[in-house]
Amino acid sequence: MINVACIGAGYFAQFHYDSWARMDDVTLVGACDLDVARAQATGLPAFDELRAMLDQVQPDILDIILPPHAHAEAIRTALAAGIKTLICQKPFCASLAQARQITDEAQANGVRIIVHENFRFQPWYRCIKQALDDDLLGDVLQMTFRLRPGDGQGPNAYLDRQPYFQQMPKFLIHETAVHWVDTFRFLLGNPVSVYADLRQINPAIAGEDAGFFIFEHANGVRAFFDGNRHLDHAADNHRRTMGEALVEGTKGTLTLAGDGSVHLRKFGGISQTELLAPDIFDGFGGDCVHGLQSHVISAFLGHRPFENLANDYLKVIEIEEAIYASALHGKKVTLEE
Numbered sequence: 001m002i003n004v005a006c007i008g009a010g011y012f013a014q015f016h017y018d019s020w021a022r023m024d025d026v027t028l029v030g031a032c033d034l035d036v037a038r039a040q041a042t043g044l045p046a047f048d049e050l051r052a053m054l055d056q057v058q059p060d061i062l063d064i065i066l067p068p069h070a071h072a073e074a075i076r077t078a079l080a081a082g083i084k085t086l087i088c089q090k091p092f093c094a095s096l097a098q099a100r101q102i103t104d105e106a107q108a109n110g111v112r113i114i115v116h117e118n119f120r121f122q123p124w125y126r127c128i129k130q131a132l133d134d135d136l137l138g139d140v141l142q143m144t145f146r147l148r149p150g151d152g153q154g155p156n157a158y159l160d161r162q163p164y165f166q167q168m169p170k171f172l173i174h175e176t177a178v179h180w181v182d183t184f185r186f187l188l189g190n191p192v193s194v195y196a197d198l199r200q201i202n203p204a205i206a207g208e209d210a211g212f213f214i215f216e217h218a219n220g221v222r223a224f225f226d227g228n229r230h231l232d233h234a235a236d237n238h239r240r241t242m243g244e245a246l247v248e249g250t251k252g253t254l255t256l257a258g259d260g261s262v263h264l265r266k267f268g269g270i271s272q273t274e275l276l277a278p279d280i281f282d283g284f285g286g287d288c289v290h291g292l293q294s295h296v297i298s299a300f301l302g303h304r305p306f307e308n309l310a311n312d313y314l315k316v317i318e319i320e321e322a323i324y325a326s327a328l329h330g331k332k333v334t335l336e337e
Contacts, residue, residue, distance in 0.1 A: 001025065001026070001027050002025055002026050002027070002060045002061060002297060002300060002301075003026075003027050003029045003057065003058070003059045003060045003061070004020050004026050004027070004028055004029065004059055004060065004061045004062075004063060005028070005029050005030040005031070005032070005053055005054070005057050005059035005061075005062055005063070006020075006028070006030070006031050006032070006042075006044075006062075006063040006064075006065055007031075007032040007033070007050050007053070007062065007063070007064055007065065007066060007074055008032075008033060008063075008064065008065030008066045008089075009031055009032075009033040009035070009038035009039050009041065009042060009065075010033075010038070010065070011161055011162055012065065012089075012162075012284075013065040015283060015284050015289040015290075016063055016065050016289060016293070017031070017042055017044075018283070018289075018290075019287075019289050019290035019293045019294075020063070020293060022290065023293070023294065023297060025297055025301070026297060028042075028044050029044070029045065029057040029059055030044055030045045030046075030047060030053045030056070030057040030059065031044040031045070031046055031047070032046075032047040032048065032049070032050050032053045033046075033048065034048055035048075036048040045057065050074060050077045050078075051077050051080070051081060054077070054078065054081035054083060055081060059083065060084075060085060060300075061083075061085045061086070061087065061296070061300065062074075062078050062083050062085075062086050062087070063086075063087045063116075063293075064078075064086060064087065064088040064089060065089050065116075066089060067089075067164065068091045068092070068093055068094045069094050071088055071089075071092065071093045071094070071098075071102070072093055072094070072098055072101075072102050074088075075088065075102050075105075075106065075113065076102075076105070078111075079105060079106065079109045079111055083111070084110065084111050084112070085111070085112055085114075085296075085300060086106070086111060086112070086113045086114070087113075087114045087115075087116050087293070087296060088113055088114070088115055088116060088310070089115075089116045090115055090116055090117050090178060090179075091174055091175065091178055091317075091320075092115045092310065092313060092316075092317065093317075096314070096317045096318060096321055099310070099313075099314055099317055100314060102310075103310045103311055103314060106310065107311070112306065112309060112310075113309065113310035114296055114306055114307075114308050114309060114310070115308045115309075115310055115313040115316075116289075116292060116308075117178075117179065117182045117292075117308050117313065117316070118179075118285065118288040118289050118291065118292040119179035119180070119182065119183050119285065119288060120182055120183050120186040120307070120308075121288045121291030121292045121295065122241070122260075122285050122286040122288040122291070123260065123276060123279065123286045123287075123288075123291070124241065124256050124260050124261075124262050124276055124279075124286065125183055125186065125187065126291075127262045127275055127276040128187060128245075128247055128254055128256070128262060129186065129187055131247075131254055131262075131264065131275060132187060132247070135251075136251065136252060136254075136264060137247060137248070137249025137250070137251050137252050137253070137254065138249045138250035138251030138252070138267070139249055139250045139251075140188070140221055140247065140248070140249040141220070141221060141222070141248055141249060141250065142221065142222050142223070142224070142246075142247075142248045143184065143187065143188060143221070143222075143223045143224070143245065143246065143247045143248070144223075144224045144226065144245060144246045144248075145180050145183075145224070145225050145226070145243055145244075145245045146226045146227075146233065146243045146244050146245070147176065147177065147180075147225070147226065147227035147228065147229070147242055147243040148228060148231045148232050148233035148238070148242070148243045148244070149229055149232070149238045149239060149242045149243070150229075150230070150231060150232030150233070150238050151229060151238065151239075152201070152202055152205070152209050152228075152229030152230045153202065153230050154202070154204070155204045156204075157202060157204060157205065157229075165205070166204055166205055166206060167206050168206060168207045169206050169207050170207045170208070170324065171205060171206070171207030171208055171209055172198065172207065172208045172209050172210065172211055172227055172229065173196075173198065173208065173211070173213075173320055173323050173324065174207070174320060176227070176229075176242075177213070177225055177227055177323075178316060178320055180225050181316050181319050181320060181323075182308075182313075182316050184215055184223040184225075185315070185316070185319075187247070188215075188217050188221050188223055189217055189218070189219070190217070190218075190315060190319075190335070190337075191215035191216060191217050191223065191319065191335055192216055192217060192218050192334065192335055192337075193215070193216040193332050193333060193334045193335055194213055194214065194215055194216070194319065194322050194323055194326055194332065194333050194335065195213065195214045195326050195331070195332040195333070196211065196212065196213035196214075196323045196324070196326040196327040197211055197212055197213075197327055197330075198210070198211030198323075198324075198327040199211055201228075201230055202229075202230065208327075209228075209229045209230070210227060210228040210229065210230065211227060211228075211327065212224065212225055212226045212227065213225050213323050213326070213327075216332075227243075233258045234257070234258050235257075235258030235259060236258075236259070238258070239284060239285065240258065240259070240260055240279055240285060240286065241256060241257075241258055241259075241260055241285075241286075242285075243258070244256060244257060244258055249267075250267065251266065251267050252264055252265055252266045252267050252269075253265050253267070254275070255272070257278075259278035259279060260276070260278055260279030260286055261274060261276055261277060261278045261279070262274075262275045262276040263275065292308075295307060318335070318336070319335060322335055
């Protein structure tokens with residue numbers, strides 16, 4: 001049995017706790033939050049101080065479900081307590097420099113950090129990845145994702161769910177589009193350049209809430225992210241896929257709809273073949289939190305390699321910084337190998 005403890009009991013943490021509770025190989029042994037009442041609400045042994053929890057329950061894995069500014073302190077506390085496997089929510093750390101430093105410190109202590117970047121574990125992207133591996137599209141030439149969650153209008157945007165969104169100086173890319181930076185890498189490999197244009201529409205939001213970026217990949221593929229949090233798409237649950245996607249190749253096109261279904265249309269054809277049925281999961285994003293955490297347990301038990309290890313995830317943060325630099329200077333930015 002693998003003992004897991006969690007720090008953080010805010011809005012999104014509910015999906016983490018629910019996932020752990022569904023795993024036969026996992027025992028939840030503690031919850032920590034500065035607001036101890038929120039930790040107590042999980043029904044687990046509750047703490048308001050991380051080191052005290054780690055010393056008492058001695059977990060095999062610590063799940064860090066905190067905002068970026070709190071990551072470094074929590075990770076260093078875990079390192080000092082001798083915890084060897086950590087999962088850390090994204091965005092990872094407060095800056096690229098801090099993320100690099102924390103990753104180095106973890107490696108020096110023989111500790112692995114898995115970044116909780118869960119969108120690549122959404123079932124539709126796993127389906128698309130399999131279709132690409134099976135060469136259903138031929139030579140892939142372009143991927144497009146249109147982010148349309150429809151939750152960004154008016155002065156009360158996000159206040160009922162994640163009010164700190166309003167205060168983030170970097171919002172659309174840093175908090176949300178980073179999911180597709182990683183997903184594009186998962187499906188198409190690392191980009192070699194990026195061009196971006198970002199803007200703020202809602203004056204109640206400190207950061208950007210609309211914009212686009214274009215990735216150029218070494219094999220000539222282009223990946224286009226077009227995000228606008230003010231607009232919606234056809235879906236009963238706008239937080240399932242958060243938008244719609246196309247993956248286009250010389251032999252066909254894949255379409256991701258707002259219901260989570262994936263269809264293949266062969267080049268020159270009209271009819272479509274369903275590769276993945278519409279999603280029926282009531283929770284967040286096709287149960288992608290459970291997908292990631294199940295993967296971590298499988299890898300912990302030696303059944304597969306870990307995905308999203310911090311050392312690799314640093315590339316996502318480097319790309320994110322390049323997106324902001326491109327938008328600031330109005331020109332394409334070349335990315336280092």
